[in-house]
Amino acid sequence: MARVKSVSQAKDRLQQAVRSGKNLAREEVKEKKHLKFLHKKNLRPVRNNSAIALLEDLLQKKFPADTKVGPLTALTDEELNIIFNQPNKRLKYKILGTSGNQLQNSVLVDRDVTKYLQRGDLTRAVLLAEMAGENGIFAVGTILKSLLAHQRFNKALLLFNRLKKRSIKPDGRVLNIMFSGLTRNHSLPEHVSQPSLSSEQASKLYSIFSLALHKTPDELSVIHVNSLLKAFRTANRPDLAIMLFDKAGSTKLKALRPDLRTYTEMFSNLRSYTDDFRTAVKTTETLFARVQRNPAIKIDSKLIRSYSSVFVFANDTRLCARAITILRDWYKLCKKEDIGQIINASEYDESLLHKGNRKISEDVNVERDILLPRNEINLKKHKRFEVDQTILRRYQSLCDLFKLQNSYVSRESKSFKGHL
Numbered sequence: 050m051a052r053v054k055s056v057s058q059a060k061d062r063l064q065q066a067v068r069s070g071k072n073l074a075r076e077e078v079k080e081k082k083h084l085k086f087l088h089k090k091n092l093r094p095v096r097n098n099s100a101i102a103l104l105e106d107l108l109q110k111k112f113p114a115d116t117k118v119g120p121l122t123a124l125t126d127e128e129l130n131i132i133f134n135q136p137n138k139r140l141k142y143k144i145l146g147t148s149g150n151q152l153q154n155s156v157l158v159d160r161d162v163t164k165y166l167q168r169g170d171l172t173r174a175v176l177l178a179e180m181a182g183e184n185g186i187f188a189v190g191t192i193l194k195s196l197l198a199h200q201r202f203n204k205a206l207l208l209f210n211r212l213k214k215r216s217i218k219p220d221g222r223v224l225n226i227m228f229s230g231l232t233r234n235h236s237l238p239e240h241v242s243q244p245s246l247s248s249e250q251a252s253k254l255y256s257i258f259s260l261a262l263h264k265t266p267d268e269l270s271v272i273h274v275n276s277l278l279k280a281f282r283t284a285n286r287p288d289l290a291i292m293l294f295d296k297a298g299s300t301k302l303k304a305l306r307p308d309l310r311t312y313t314e315m316f317s318n319l320r321s322y323t324d325d326f327r328t329a330v331k332t333t334e335t336l337f338a339r340v341q342r343n344p345a346i347k348i349d350s351k352l353i354r355s356y357s358s359v360f361v362f363a364n365d366t367r368l369c370a371r372a373i374t375i376l377r378d379w380y381k382l383c384k385k386e387d388i389g390q391i392i393n394a395s396e397y398d399e400s401l402l403h404k405g406n407r408k409i410s411e412d413v414n415v416e417r418d419i420l421l422p423r424n425e426i427n428l429k430k431h432k433r434f435e436v437d438q439t440i441l442r443r444y445q446s447l448c449d450l451f452k453l454q455n456s457y458v459s460r461e462s463k464s465f466k467g468h469l
Contacts, residue, residue: 092149094142103140107131120146120165126172133176145177152181155188162188166195175208183217190223197230202250205230209257221268224261228254229276251284255293262300270304271297271311278314282321290318291332309346312336316355320362323406327419330368330409333359334421341428350434353379361443365408366394366450367415373447378427380436382444382457389423392451401450 095103100118105111108128116122122144124132133141142148151157158181165174174192178185189212196205209227212219219227246254258277261269274297281290294315297305307315315336322329337356340346357379360372370392377388409415436444436457448455 091139093139094146094148095137095139097143100140100143103137104132107135118143120144120170120173129172129176133180141176141180145173145180147177147180153184155181155184155186158185159188159191162191166192171196171204179211179215182215186217186220186223189219190226193223193226194230197226202246206250206253218265219261219268221270221273224257224268224273225276227257228273228280246280246284248284248286251281251286251289254280255289258293259296262296266300266302267304269302271306271308274305274307275310275314278311278318282314282318285321287318287320287322287329288324290315291322309349309352312340312346313352313355316352316359320355320359320407326363326365326407327409327413330359330363330415331419334419338421338425338428341425348431350380350437350440353434354440357443361447362403363407364403364405365415366397366402368407368409369397369402369447369450370394371415371420373444373451373453374423375426376440376444376447379431379433380440380444381433382436382440384456387456392453394451396452397450398452401446 094100097116097118101112101114101116104118108131112118124144129144132144138149145161147158147161151161158177162174162178162185165171165177171192174188178188178192181188189208192208193205196202196208205227209219209223212223254277258269258273261273274293277293278290281287281293294307294311298307316333319329319333333356340348340352353375357372357375360368360375363369363372373392374388377383377390383390409419413419436459441457444457445455447453
């Protein structure tokens, strides 16, 4: 019985039912049952024999009669493309080993996508995630993570861009996977090759962030900013790090406010900004002054290590001399009365000075125009940190540079002497 589509059609059917002696209400119930049956049927994959017939018609090739159509059926990417460009969803369900009901469950979709990835079937994994629409977003993130772990950035970018074409907005997890997927994984053994990020790829990540900030700002947080800062450091693009920091700060969004890690990553990026090292140092000092006045940020040893590295690795002895003062002011490297000891920046071993462009023009008065006042290096006289091996090594190199005696005595040595 045809479905009612207008008032006039309903009247015609009523008159027809009256003339034929049929019960219209009963006919409506029958129609609803039939529609419900069709709906359930359309959520199920086609039967195997039907699938074979449909595939033979679509692909113009014969399949053995005992072929079991499903996720393991051998099909080329070109053949899969033909199948998934036709409208029969039930055939697609059969090929992917899923159903309309399963596609409504993001957990099941991600589980099946993971199985495809484990079998090395990227094409079916992508088709399944995309067929699930919004319910496939989590699975898309799983695919992106796999691609980036295998350094397939361009493939990941293509998949990410396909989300935009299908008007599906990436969520915070997907964005974070894109931003952090190619940064160094310190949990991997040394002999395992690490992901690398090119300068061009870093630029594309910055574009993704900019678009997300415009389209879906609520999905972004400082976690994404921090992941990107690390990515830009990996790609040696401190210029992008500065642009990102400024862009995120200009939004005034609470979720994008810089935190401890943001500043730590920024200092590490600024250390490499050799195109304009004067700006790098000036920005470093401006940010560090801001950090010290921010009650929400609890300064830790890692932050100071990153901050001081801008000066430690400079090939400007005035900045190296400042590095010694910073390290003494923030680490237990010397007696308190020796912290303010003046370092003569003109007396040094030139062979030990770092090479490169991390220097400021000699005609610039760095003490007056660039650096923080000495009494603001540790503004609140924060309790000094214990010395770790990295800091000790850096401090020793600076002492060697300026021909100074390193008077540092470890806590263990002090304890040992106390027992003698």
